[in-house]
Amino acid sequence: MIIRIGIVGYGNLARGVESSVNQNPDMKLCGVFTRRAPDSIKLKTDGVKVFSIDDLKTMQNDFDVLILCGGSATDLPEQTREYVSMYNVIDSFDTHAKIPEHFENVNEEAIKSSRVAIISCGWDPGMFSLSRLYSNCILPDGKDYTFWGKGVSQGHSDAIRRIPGVKNGKQYTIPIESALDAVRSGSNPELTTRQKHKRECYVVVEEGADTDAIEKAIVTMPNYFSDYDTTVHFISEDEFNLKHSGMAHGGFVFRSGKTGFNGENNHIIEYSIKLDSNPEFTANVLIAYARAAYRLYLDKQYGCKTVFDVAPSLMSPLSPADQRKTLL
Amino acid sequence: MIIRIGIVGYGNLARGVESSVNQNPDMKLCGVFTRRAPDSIKLKTDGVKVFSIDDLKTMQNDFDVLILCGGSATDLPEQTREYVSMYNVIDSFDTHAKIPEHFENVNEEAIKSSRVAIISCGWDPGMFSLSRLYSNCILPDGKDYTFWGKGVSQGHSDAIRRIPGVKNGKQYTIPIESALDAVRSGSNPELTTRQKHKRECYVVVEEGADTDAIEKAIVTMPNYFSDYDTTVHFISEDEFNLKHSGMAHGGFVFRSGKTGFNGENNHIIEYSIKLDSNPEFTANVLIAYARAAYRLYLDKQYGCKTVFDVAPSLMSPLSPADQRKTLL
Numbered sequence: 168m169i170i171r172i173g174i175v176g177y178g179n180l181a182r183g184v185e186s187s188v189n190q191n192p193d194m195k196l197c198g199v200f201t202r203r204a205p206d207s208i209k210l211k212t213d214g215v216k217v218f219s220i221d222d223l224k225t226m227q228n229d230f231d232v233l234i235l236c237g238g239s240a241t242d243l244p245e246q247t248r249e250y251v252s253m254y255n256v257i258d259s260f261d262t263h264a265k266i267p268e269h270f271e272n273v274n275e276e277a278i279k280s281s282r283v284a285i286i287s288c289g290w291d292p293g294m295f296s297l298s299r300l301y302s303n304c305i306l307p308d309g310k311d312y313t314f315w316g317k318g319v320s321q322g323h324s325d326a327i328r329r330i331p332g333v334k335n336g337k338q339y340t341i342p343i344e345s346a347l348d349a350v351r352s353g354s355n356p357e358l359t360t361r362q363k364h365k366r367e368c369y370v371v372v373e374e375g376a377d378t379d380a381i382e383k384a385i386v387t388m389p390n391y392f393s394d395y396d397t398t399v400h401f402i403s404e405d406e407f408n409l410k411h412s413g414m415a416h417g418g419f420v421f422r423s424g425k426t427g428f429n430g431e432n433n434h435i436i437e438y439s440i441k442l443d444s445n446p447e448f449t450a451n452v453l454i455a456y457a458r459a460a461y462r463l464y465l466d467k468q469y470g471c472k473t474v475f476d477v478a479p480s481l482m483s484p485l486s487p488a489d490q491r492k493t494l495l
Numbered sequence: 496m497i498i499r500i501g502i503v504g505y506g507n508l509a510r511g512v513e514s515s516v517n518q519n520p521d522m523k524l525c526g527v528f529t530r531r532a533p534d535s536i537k538l539k540t541d542g543v544k545v546f547s548i549d550d551l552k553t554m555q556n557d558f559d560v561l562i563l564c565g566g567s568a569t570d571l572p573e574q575t576r577e578y579v580s581m582y583n584v585i586d587s588f589d590t591h592a593k594i595p596e597h598f599e600n601v602n603e604e605a606i607k608s609s610r611v612a613i614i615s616c617g618w619d620p621g622m623f624s625l626s627r628l629y630s631n632c633i634l635p636d637g638k639d640y641t642f643w644g645k646g647v648s649q650g651h652s653d654a655i656r657r658i659p660g661v662k663n664g665k666q667y668t669i670p671i672e673s674a675l676d677a678v679r680s681g682s683n684p685e686l687t688t689r690q691k692h693k694r695e696c697y698v699v700v701e702e703g704a705d706t707d708a709i710e711k712a713i714v715t716m717p718n719y720f721s722d723y724d725t726t727v728h729f730i731s732e733d734e735f736n737l738k739h740s741g742m743a744h745g746g747f748v749f750r751s752g753k754t755g756f757n758g759e760n761n762h763i764i765e766y767s768i769k770l771d772s773n774p775e776f777t778a779n780v781l782i783a784y785a786r787a788a789y790r791l792y793l794d795k796q797y798g799c800k801t802v803f804d805v806a807p808s809l810m811s812p813l814s815p816a817d818q819r820k821t822l823l
Contacts, residue, residue, distance in 0.1 A: 186754060186755055189756065191635060266823050270819060294629070294633070296822055297807060300811060301622070301810070304786075304807075304811050305622070305776070305779045307519060307812070308518050426515065426775040426776065426779055427775055428514045428517065432770075432771035434771060434772075434775075434776050435768065435769040436767075437769075438764075438765070438766050440762065440764050440765070441763040442760075443760035443761050444762075448754065450754075451635075451754055473823055475806065475808040475819070475823065477806060478803065478804050479802075479803050480804050482628075482629070483631065483632050487803065490628060490803050491594055491801060492595050494624055494627045494631065495615060495802075
């Protein structure tokens with residue numbers, strides 16, 4: 168069985184999905200849908216067509232699962248709901264606070280259309296969430312810790328770029344090693360925001376800009392930077408382009424918990440990832456859940472799901488018997 | 496809803512389950528079953544009865560899930576199959592090579608009896624298997640590494656104790672730090688058995704025993720020790736009892752994989768645990784899957800399952816909506 172994949176959008180995440188389909192012999196990329204002029208887009212995969220997003224209205228028979236690669240701010244809240252009325256869909260909606268609302272909206276449509284949506288697939292939300300859920304079930308008496316980085320925060324980079332005089336900027340979120348070690352020790356520390364992460368900024372300024380004022384504007388910015396130890400580096404545009412165009416990321420999820428009649432034994436569960444390419448890793452998570460979505464659809468398990476609702480077996484290209492034999 | 500738990504057996508794992516039930520307000524320990532004289536066993540929980548294992552024949556209405564705490568060598572291959580004909584059951588069957596056979600045997604009975612069994616719950620098999628499965632789905636082009644320890648290997652400790660002149664002995668399996676670092680670097684090393692783990696032995700000898708001969712017998716023992724760098728420490732019985740009666744364990748599961756059209760980006764997923772008490776942690780995994788087993792039973796999803804077949808949501812005491820709100 169070959170699963171016919173469609174990609175909606177063609178940014179970094181979509182290009183990751185395109186390359187991920189390549190790694191999965193049971194999948195075939197059958198089209199990319201864009202709001203731009205289809206002619207303006209050149210795919211990396213030979214023989215795959217680019218369609219106008221409007222063509223989605225009539226192509227239900229040509230795709231088994233659509234991977235929605237738009238942004239969480241404005242695209243996905245509309246698109247996931249709209250396209251699940253016609254297709255099985257996967258998204259990486261990552262605005263944590265709005266997941267319950269997004270779930271309800273998408274679920275309502277998916278039930279009506281007898282389709283499957285799996286939302287918020289990626290690493291946080293996604294694999295990190297799974298680690299939190301499993302670990303909480305196993306160690307009910309415990310404490311969670313999530314650390315992000317080292318990696319670029321888009322929101323913080325945007326905030327820097329909005330400062331007058333700034334031409335370009337990138338912000339790295341970096342977990343503080345001593346905090347990781349304190350958690351690993353099992354001491355269940357109470358950690359302030361400042362103790363968990365530090366922020367490092369690389370900034371290119373307009374000619375004649377006041378770097379002191381810019382640095383002050385950054386480090387004192389409420390919500391974004393004022394609660395953190397922040398370092399600002401002013402660099403040339405050449406250095407910026409050379410050294411700060413990567414998309415590496417990563418992070419750590421811990422559960423530290425106690426067992427025993429008197430809580431006398433401590434246990435640490437640590438899940439961590441170190442990624443050369445954040446969008447390509449996220450894309451690979453999306454593709455694994457696309458396989459699960461299609462199987463749930465064939466099994467008539469319609470509705471909206473998250474990573475919590477999907478039995479891991481459904482994500483694997485191996486048969487359940489082979490999974491038991493080789494991975495259990 | 497309170498889930499009524501029965502424990503079969505009363506060794507270290509069973510005592511772990513007893514304390515785990517205590518941490519889970521939606522569960523109640525309703526009885527312990529033993530092959531010994533019930534009077535000879537004193538539970539830590541007040542008001543819970545100890546029954547003869549023969550009483551299981553007539554108590555189907557009193558228990559929602561039985562946790563089978565026997566050994567994998569001889570108890571579980573018989574017990575899981577026998578008791579799933581009357582109860583929902585959980586086991587920690589850990590003879591990896593025999594899991595497929597155990598699964599088929601248990602599944603056949605469970606389907607006949609319209610009950611649920613979840614087998615091989617623990618950490619390896621169990622949480623480590625889950626980490627391998629998820630990571631393989633996400634990074635199909637990659638390599639797996641599993642390390643165990645630092646912790647006691649029962650089989651290797653038994654092998655030491657069978658040597659003439661040895662009064663008592665314990666063997667620790669220890670992952671080699673440089674191997675962990677090589678895997679973390681993303682270099683996808685080929686590691687020999689000797690490069691992955693070392694073995695450390697603490698041995699108490701009979702009076703007048705030949706320690707040189709014993710040391711040689713250990714380090715040259717085929718399968719168990721000859722492929723490893725093994726250190727032997729001869730210690731007094733007092734020191735042995737003082738320092739080597741703990742049940743700490745742990746380990747690491749890695750997937751190192753590539754993405755991108757030319758495999759140009761590398762990713763590392765690392766899952767690790769550090770346990771003060773191996774049996775109590777395993778017990779907590781069993782109990783979380785007991786919750787899932789009961790829900791699967793209520794939903795009429797009969798048969799034998801493994802951790803691969805269970806949607807993580809089913810293990811949590813939280814409602815799906817609360818899971819999404821607090822953990823996703």
